Amino acid sequence: MKLQMIIVAVVAALPYTGASLRAETPAEWTGFTEAHCVGCHSGESPEGGFSIDRLDVDLAGEETARRWIRVHDRVAAGEMPPADEPRPDSAESAAFTAALAKELVAAESRRRDVVLRRLNRHEYQNTVRDLFQIQITVNGLPDDASTDGFDTVGEGLAVSAEAMAAYLEAADQVLDAVFGGGAPPERIRHETNLLEQVDWRGRPQLDKQIGKMFRRTDDGLVIFQSGYCPTNLVNFARLRAPAGTYRGTMRVRAVQSDKPVTLRIYGGDTIVNRSERHLVGYYDVSPGQWTTIEFTDRLVEDGGTFQPKCYGTRDTRKDADTWPEPGIEIGDIVIEGPLDEWPPPGRAQLLGDLDLETAGRDDAREILQRLLPRAFRRPIEPTEADAYLQLFSSAVADGRTFESALRVSLKAVLCSPDFLFLNEPGTSQISPHALAARLSYFLWSTMPDDELTDLADDGALRQGDVLVQQVERMLASPRASAFIKNFAGQWLDLREINFTEPDANLYPEFDELLRLSMVEETERFFDEILDNDLSLVNFVDSQFSFLNGRLASHYGIEGVEGQAFRKVQLPPDSPRGGLLTQASVLKVTANGTYTSPVLRGAWILENILGQPTPPPPDNVGSIEPDIRGATTIGEQLAKHRDIESCAACHRQIDPPGFALECFDPIGGYRDAYRTMSPDARRPNRKQAPFTYAWVRYRIGLPVDATAVMPDGQTIHHVDDFKRILAAxxxxxxxxxxxxxxxxxxxxxxxxxxxxxxxxxxxxxxxxxxxxxxxxxxxxxxxxxxxx
Missing domain, CATH: 1.10.8 (Helicase, Ruva Protein; domain 3)
Structure with missing residues (x-):
C-alpha cells in the first residue's frame, strides 16, 4: 500500500500530456486576430518573429498557453495593435481578451493536478530536528529541483529510486542521533597555549617558526598570518575532538595597531581542508588591553579542531621579531565539550522512562501511537499504527532487541509517504491540519508546533483573527530565520553567491569576508522590512542598509568600522539603496569576469517586476565580451538589436540592465571598465582598491549607464531607474x-x-x-x- 502511494505521488508529479483541449480556434477569437493580428504576424518574416497564424490553439501545452497569454496581455495593455495600425475600439478588444481569458483559465484548470509535495532537503532537516529534538546534519540527501524559482514546488519534487535510497540512509543517521551510542562521549576541557604546541612525539611544533612567522611573548604568540598558515598551528596541542558542540575562549589583543585587528576562526578538519572545514566567525580584536573571545561551534565529524588566522594583515615568513605591521597576540585557550545533552533529548522524548530490558509490544504500540500524529502532521486512524507495529514484531521474532526492533519501525515511519510528503486533502478547502502544515512550512520550513496543532485539532485555525495572531507569533519566532534564508535565498538567488569565482586579476579585493558580508547585508535588510512592515518600495529604493566595516569600505562609505553589522543611513550622494545596488544581487547577476546588461535586465524583469522574457530564438547567438576592451557592451548590443527578432525583447531587457552597468561583477561602483589589455593605462592610487594582492588590471573604456525605457523615460543614473521602479x-x-x-x-x-x-x-x-x-x-x- 505504501509503495502504491509512492507510485501515485510520482505519477502525479509528471507533466500533463493529455489530449487537445481545443480542436480549432474558438469563433470569438477568429474575427479579431484576422482583422488586427495576422496581417503583421504571419508569413515567412512575421513582425517581431511572432507568427500568430501558426500559433497552435491547443492550450494543453504550457508553451502554447504562454504565447497566448502574451497575446492577451499586449492587447489588454493597448500595446497591440500598434499605434500606427488600424486599432479596434475598446469594446472589441475587451470582448477578445475576455473570451481568450476564459479559455486560458479553463485550460489551466484542466492542466493543473494536485501534486503531493515532498519535503525538500532543508524542510526534511528541520522536520527531523523538531520531531525528535535533536541537532543533526543529515548527509547524502540529493539536491532538489527548482520550479518557477523555488524548491518548494511539488512538480519538481518527485521521488526517484536514488532519492528513496538516500532517505533510507538518512533515516539511519536520524535514528543514530536519537538513540545515541552506548556511552556518552568523553567530556573535554582542553586548556592550552600556542607556546605549548607539541607534535605526536611530544616535540615542540612551532620552535622552527619562532622569530620567522611568529613572535614569542611572555603570554603566548603573536601571529601575523592572514593568508598562508602552517598546519602546525591548528592542532591546539593535538586537540582532535569527537563530533559535538564546543565552547571556546581565547585571550587576545591586537599589537602594533591603533585600531582593532580582525581574527577569524575555522573549525572542522582544518589540516587537510576536507568538506567539513567551516568558518566559525570573524572577531574584532581591540589593541592594547587583553580581551577574551568566546565562540560556540558544532563539529559535525569526529577528529575536528579549530584554527585561528588574522584577516587583512600582511604576512611575514622570516622576520616576525622585527615585523612592524599589525598582528594579534594569542594567549591562553580553553576548549570544552561536547556540550550536547546526554542521553540525547530525543531519546528521552521518544522512550520516556521505559525500561528497555522489559519493554514489549504494548510499549512499542504506545510509542508509535504517540509519534505518528506528529510525524504525519495529522490525527491517525485507530489501526494506522498496526503496519509499523507488525514490522516491530517481525524484527523481535528474528531475535532483535526491543531497541533494534523499534528502529525498524521508526525507519519505516521516516520513509513513509505520510512523512515525506505534505498531503493536503480536501475539495474546496484543505484540512485544518494541512493548513497548519502549509502555514508552518511557509514561515518556518518545518513541521507545526504544538500550538498550531492544537488550533487545528479544535478547528479554530481557520478563523481570520486566529490566523493573524499565529502569523505574528511565527514571524516573531527565531524559526522565522528559515523564511529569510530559504525564501529570500531563492527569490534573490543568494544561494548562488558561490556559483562564480571573480577573476583574481580583475578583482583582487574580493575575499571570503566580502562575500559573507554581501549576503548578510541583504538578509538583514530583508528582515528589517519584514519586521517593521515597511513599504515594499524599500526593496528598490531605500535610504538605509546594513553594513559592517568590510562592506562599507567596498561601497566607499566612511564612518563604519569593525565586523559587526549595524543599520546605516546612506549618504545623500551614495548610489546605494535598495536590493538592486547591493553587492550580493550585483554579484549573482554577473559571471565574475564581466557584466551583461542582458543578464541583469532579464533578472530584474523576472525577479523584481514579474515580467519574464521569452527565451531567445534558436538562431540568435550570444554576445561574447570583448576581452581586449576595444568595444563596450553597449556598442555590441546596439548591433545585436539591429536583428529584428531580437529588438522587441531587448527594448524591455536592456534599459534595466544598463541602469546597473555602473556596478562591476562584485558590486563595486565604477566609472570605467577593468581590463587586462596591455594597451590600457594603469590605475592610480585613488582608483586601485585596498588589497595586498598585486593589482594587475588596467583601466579600460568609460562606462555608459544611460538608457531609455520603453515608455520613453531616460535613465542617466541608477537613481533615475530606482525612482521609476518606486513609482x-x-x-x-x-x-x-x-x-x-x-x-x-x-x-x-x-x-x-x-x-x-x-x-x-x-x-x-x-x-x-x-x-x-x-x-x-x-x-x-x-x-x-x-x-
Missing part, C-alpha cells in the same frame, strides 16, 4: 505576491490566479504596501486554504 508599487506587490504564493502553496502561480493576486495587491495597497501586511493578505486569502 509603480502595485507592480512590485504583484510580483512579490506571486513569488510568495508559489513558495507557500508549492505550485506554479498561473493565469487563473491573477484575480487572487489582484485581490491581495489591493489589500496590501490599503496597508501602504507593507511587506508584513502582504504576508497577512496572502494567508487570509481563500486561495491559501485551497487544495
Amino acid at each position: 509603480n508599487p502595485d507592480q512590485l506587490a504583484r510580483n512579490l505576491a506571486g513569488k510568495l504564493m508559489t513558495y507557500a502553496l508549492g505550485r506554479k502561480i498561473g493565469f487563473a490566479d491573477r484575480r487572487s493576486v489582484e485581490d491581495i495587491v489591493g489589500q496590501t495597497r490599503r496597508q501602504d504596501y507593507g511587506f508584513r501586511s502582504l504576508i497577512h493578505a496572502i494567508v487570509q486569502h481563500p486561495t491559501f486554504q485551497e487544495p
Whole structure:
C-alpha cells in the first residue's frame, strides 16, 4: 500500500500530456486576430518573429498557453495593435481578451493536478530536528529541483529510486542521533597555549617558526598570518575532538595597531581542508588591553579542531621579531565539550522512562501511537499504527532487541509517504491540519508546533483573527530565520553567491569576508522590512542598509568600522539603496569576469517586476565580451538589436540592465571598465582598491549607464531607474505576491490566479504596501486554504 502511494505521488508529479483541449480556434477569437493580428504576424518574416497564424490553439501545452497569454496581455495593455495600425475600439478588444481569458483559465484548470509535495532537503532537516529534538546534519540527501524559482514546488519534487535510497540512509543517521551510542562521549576541557604546541612525539611544533612567522611573548604568540598558515598551528596541542558542540575562549589583543585587528576562526578538519572545514566567525580584536573571545561551534565529524588566522594583515615568513605591521597576540585557550545533552533529548522524548530490558509490544504500540500524529502532521486512524507495529514484531521474532526492533519501525515511519510528503486533502478547502502544515512550512520550513496543532485539532485555525495572531507569533519566532534564508535565498538567488569565482586579476579585493558580508547585508535588510512592515518600495529604493566595516569600505562609505553589522543611513550622494545596488544581487547577476546588461535586465524583469522574457530564438547567438576592451557592451548590443527578432525583447531587457552597468561583477561602483589589455593605462592610487594582492588590471573604456525605457523615460543614473521602479508599487506587490504564493502553496502561480493576486495587491495597497501586511493578505486569502 505504501509503495502504491509512492507510485501515485510520482505519477502525479509528471507533466500533463493529455489530449487537445481545443480542436480549432474558438469563433470569438477568429474575427479579431484576422482583422488586427495576422496581417503583421504571419508569413515567412512575421513582425517581431511572432507568427500568430501558426500559433497552435491547443492550450494543453504550457508553451502554447504562454504565447497566448502574451497575446492577451499586449492587447489588454493597448500595446497591440500598434499605434500606427488600424486599432479596434475598446469594446472589441475587451470582448477578445475576455473570451481568450476564459479559455486560458479553463485550460489551466484542466492542466493543473494536485501534486503531493515532498519535503525538500532543508524542510526534511528541520522536520527531523523538531520531531525528535535533536541537532543533526543529515548527509547524502540529493539536491532538489527548482520550479518557477523555488524548491518548494511539488512538480519538481518527485521521488526517484536514488532519492528513496538516500532517505533510507538518512533515516539511519536520524535514528543514530536519537538513540545515541552506548556511552556518552568523553567530556573535554582542553586548556592550552600556542607556546605549548607539541607534535605526536611530544616535540615542540612551532620552535622552527619562532622569530620567522611568529613572535614569542611572555603570554603566548603573536601571529601575523592572514593568508598562508602552517598546519602546525591548528592542532591546539593535538586537540582532535569527537563530533559535538564546543565552547571556546581565547585571550587576545591586537599589537602594533591603533585600531582593532580582525581574527577569524575555522573549525572542522582544518589540516587537510576536507568538506567539513567551516568558518566559525570573524572577531574584532581591540589593541592594547587583553580581551577574551568566546565562540560556540558544532563539529559535525569526529577528529575536528579549530584554527585561528588574522584577516587583512600582511604576512611575514622570516622576520616576525622585527615585523612592524599589525598582528594579534594569542594567549591562553580553553576548549570544552561536547556540550550536547546526554542521553540525547530525543531519546528521552521518544522512550520516556521505559525500561528497555522489559519493554514489549504494548510499549512499542504506545510509542508509535504517540509519534505518528506528529510525524504525519495529522490525527491517525485507530489501526494506522498496526503496519509499523507488525514490522516491530517481525524484527523481535528474528531475535532483535526491543531497541533494534523499534528502529525498524521508526525507519519505516521516516520513509513513509505520510512523512515525506505534505498531503493536503480536501475539495474546496484543505484540512485544518494541512493548513497548519502549509502555514508552518511557509514561515518556518518545518513541521507545526504544538500550538498550531492544537488550533487545528479544535478547528479554530481557520478563523481570520486566529490566523493573524499565529502569523505574528511565527514571524516573531527565531524559526522565522528559515523564511529569510530559504525564501529570500531563492527569490534573490543568494544561494548562488558561490556559483562564480571573480577573476583574481580583475578583482583582487574580493575575499571570503566580502562575500559573507554581501549576503548578510541583504538578509538583514530583508528582515528589517519584514519586521517593521515597511513599504515594499524599500526593496528598490531605500535610504538605509546594513553594513559592517568590510562592506562599507567596498561601497566607499566612511564612518563604519569593525565586523559587526549595524543599520546605516546612506549618504545623500551614495548610489546605494535598495536590493538592486547591493553587492550580493550585483554579484549573482554577473559571471565574475564581466557584466551583461542582458543578464541583469532579464533578472530584474523576472525577479523584481514579474515580467519574464521569452527565451531567445534558436538562431540568435550570444554576445561574447570583448576581452581586449576595444568595444563596450553597449556598442555590441546596439548591433545585436539591429536583428529584428531580437529588438522587441531587448527594448524591455536592456534599459534595466544598463541602469546597473555602473556596478562591476562584485558590486563595486565604477566609472570605467577593468581590463587586462596591455594597451590600457594603469590605475592610480585613488582608483586601485585596498588589497595586498598585486593589482594587475588596467583601466579600460568609460562606462555608459544611460538608457531609455520603453515608455520613453531616460535613465542617466541608477537613481533615475530606482525612482521609476518606486513609482509603480502595485507592480512590485504583484510580483512579490506571486513569488510568495508559489513558495507557500508549492505550485506554479498561473493565469487563473491573477484575480487572487489582484485581490491581495489591493489589500496590501490599503496597508501602504507593507511587506508584513502582504504576508497577512496572502494567508487570509481563500486561495491559501485551497487544495
